[in-house]
Amino acid sequence: MKQELKIQLIDTHAGGDVSRIVTGGIDALPGGSVRAQMEYLRDDADGLRKLLLEEPYGIPEMSVDLLVPPSDPRAAAGYIIMEVMGYPIYSGSNTICTATAVLDAGIVPMKEGKQDFFLESPAGLVRIEARVENGVVEAITCEGLPSYIHTHRASIEVPSIGRVIYSVAYSGGFYALVDAEALGFDLTLDEEQELARAAHRIVEAIQAETGFSHYTLGDVGPLPFLHFMGPVQQVAEGYYRSRSATYVHPGVICRSTTGTGTSARLALMDYEGLIHPGDKLETVSLRETGFIGEFSAIEQEDEYRVVKNNITGKGYVIARSDIVVNCEDSLVDCDGLHHILSSRMSQ
Template identity: 25%
Template sequence: MEVPGLQLPPHDGSVLAAVDMHTGGEPLRILLAGLPEVRGQSLLEKRRFVRRQLDWVRRLLLLEPRGHRDMYGALLVPSECEQAHLGVLFMHNEGYSTMCGHAVLALARFAVDYGLVKEPQSPETQVNVHCPCGLVTAFVQYAAGRSGRARFLSVPAFAFATDVAVDVPGFGKTIVDIGYGGAFYAFVSADSFGLDVSSSKTRELVDAASAVTKAVSAQVKLHHPDSEDLAFLYGTILTDGKDAYSEEPTANICVFADAQVDRSPTGSGVTARIALQYHKGLIQLNQTRTFKSGTTDSLFTGKAVKETTCGDFKAVIVEVAGHAYYTGTSYFVVENEDALKNGFLLK
């Protein structure tokens, strides 16, 4: 479909092209063109370089006036991993993540549709996505030339600590679990704060989760066997407390980065939550659970598929599945005299 008269407006600065998608309501803006050279031998080195030298790209793409405080993005970069079909750096309102499940589900479909995978196969096409946390293998349903639902197998996921008491200012002593699913999350039942993940006001949920994140970050020292670049708390996930195995969906809401709210059930969060449930003996291998977003009611499924290790941690590989959809394509231009050209974020 051609739009009559559609052309780039006058500009004298950068031009960036992007494809927009969403997975379970959580947006993903994939940069197609306009990214300067990203230096570094490894993906983690590239992440450091972008954070130090090219952060204007993140701000321009994700923040207002072109985006909003809850926009999410992906930069496609060369990978040093021979098996990878693509390397990716994840972006949010505060900086750069190490893993993002909703983005991997979307990028897997994108890779099939945009030719990053040659000769897609039916009924599923394998897509190897190199994330900062490691290589993630995804599979995309493919039939009659159309891509569909995707699933991925996580990096080793593990319970870092359970039943940790933290002093949360404004809320008092709170018991949390900490799990890793490509990124570290704190988990706590929303009813610990008199809240419900599906019916309480989002602002109240955000305030409670943000307070937990701040408290855990200050009081608990995290570490990861592979790299200290991975050893930070990405956010807090409030749950409905239904961790024992059930065929009924269990709901959660993830608040990460700078009070950013995930609209999806959170793919890396599902991974970490499954790892915690398995560690506690609440689920078995290959028992599929359904996870519901407290904000959009969208659904992901997750299951632990095999045991493994990560350093000294007993870990599991988790399969997460969901469906990503396209929402559009965009060209973003910069006028150099625009004082707000690199974006801003309201507090």
Template identity: 30%
Template sequence: MSRSIPRLRIDAPPAAASAAIEVLDYHTAGEPFRIVVSGYPELAGNTILERRRSALQQHDHLRKMLMWEPRGHADMYGGILVPPDHDEAQVGVLFMHNEGYSTMCGHGTIALATALVESGAIEATRTATPIGIDAPCGLVRAVAHVKESEIAAAHESGRTPRVHEVSFENVPSFAAALDVAIDVPGYGSLTVDVGYGGAFYALIDASQLGIEMHAENAAALAAAGRAITDAGRAALRAGGALATALGVSHPEEADLSFLYGTIISGPPEDPSHHSRNLCLFAEGEVDRSPTGSGVSARLAVLHARGEVQTSQEIAIESILGRESVFHGRVARTELWAGRNAVIPEVRGSAHMTGSARFVLDDNDPIGRGFLVAR
């Protein structure tokens, strides 16, 4: 007869815990998204950008607690729910990662819309449920899609329905610059485009780097992406002709005028797909998904070059290959803030991976968060 084992309690955090935060964890095409459900303090400010500054200036220790080790890792991503600015929006969200707070996150939008329906926070009684999400870059119009058979099955069993996929219309996106030559230490002179899809990205084809777009080359591609991002940011800090040529200037919000990362593209694993992405962003973070804001930026540049037409849908893989895919199209074009812009529509699927209650023990300095250099 086997002996009994002690029964551990998960609802008994240490008495010295100064913070207890509950989260839902999802992934979208392989990229994690940790959603703060409760325990995060109310943020000061009347707008989403003011609350973003409050999170950075007053509560950044909680971002590190949730994103960094030992609870997260260097490539972790998450979101803090806040009141929305726009009347059309049901919720606002601050996106966070290893470095700070991003302005837009497509995979996070897909995961959040999925979680809102699957948790019962927003009721889905039809096959398409519109959800307005306020991001720092503006209003994002998402739609949670549920199969009709799933709605019936969920109703019959008294549970919430499973979301099949989420599509969203992004903010106006545009080609900020085309064919800009930039010297990148270790790689020489490279030619990049710059696209905006809620954040600014340098865009480059992998053929310029001499690196094939395979998962086993992810470290080499990431190193190149970091070098390109660093070179672009250095040029923007220095000012002058190159900074002007890169075009990293948001027409309405100075807070959005920074180079978020680099997207390297190449041939897809599935020949029926358009291409494959590796997105390197923030402080050297590698996106496991095709990157929703990056797909939007690429659509804007491809459309500006005449390589993608309005309403033409393309499938873009991440570095993981054929199973990690976003579908994107230019839904329409418009004149926005004095420039030609496109409204991208991106769709993909997210899945729940777990839930947790994280505590921060006052007597645990390492538990406040750390990252190991890579």
């Protein structure tokens, strides 16, 4: 007799960023909200994140979204976002992927045309609009978190780079926003490794010099992200396009431009008077994929101009599978997993 631990997955991607949607095999987590369940997973069962993002099952460039029961009765499902840097309370690409997966799995019945439903993230309720054509999810539009500029055009001396001008936005996490051309980058795929190295140096320098506090959330930890901005081109009335690249972890440039990176960019363009409510920005990645951010409204919170926005992208289902967790495998660390993994005994 041997113990076999299984996790059910739907692998998806949006803009090239792979999100593994965990649909089964995990026991119910304590907590009266998705946020509380996330905090339990983070503090008492972080082994699941490590298991699915490290060898032999995954790589750091992936993300994981665990489906959990929502606390808000309007939501079809809750989801907890896990990435190599930890547990972000929101992510545009992960939301697009999760929405695609719940439609694919029938958790939300798929209907032709446009349909609306809600998901519950650790940040709260998220409205989803799905566009389905011939049984295929062609686009997902989700609410981005209200975004604002915390710091505008500060400067810092960065080892081996020199003086760097940056702004800081909050859009679900704090982002440093940097002009790519000013650092000599064209934002092409062959620059990916050098972009990651430069971003790491800049983020380390900012972390060493200053911290950032959200006007309601307070201290949310050191600034983790950097968004390289290419030149903005106006391609139609109220429609703009810009090459972009988002750094999230040492050595990792996202394959997509990221939803939260796009939201941060909208906040900066509003702060600088470059866009108005109703305008759209298409961000284009190193791999020529894109998300479309729409600036929907402006609100005033304390001293901050807060940009409400929506992010549109397409998710693709790339695999449906069971992962078999073998705790006897020397590459697998099962510490902290047995109390959340549903187990089966088999021959």
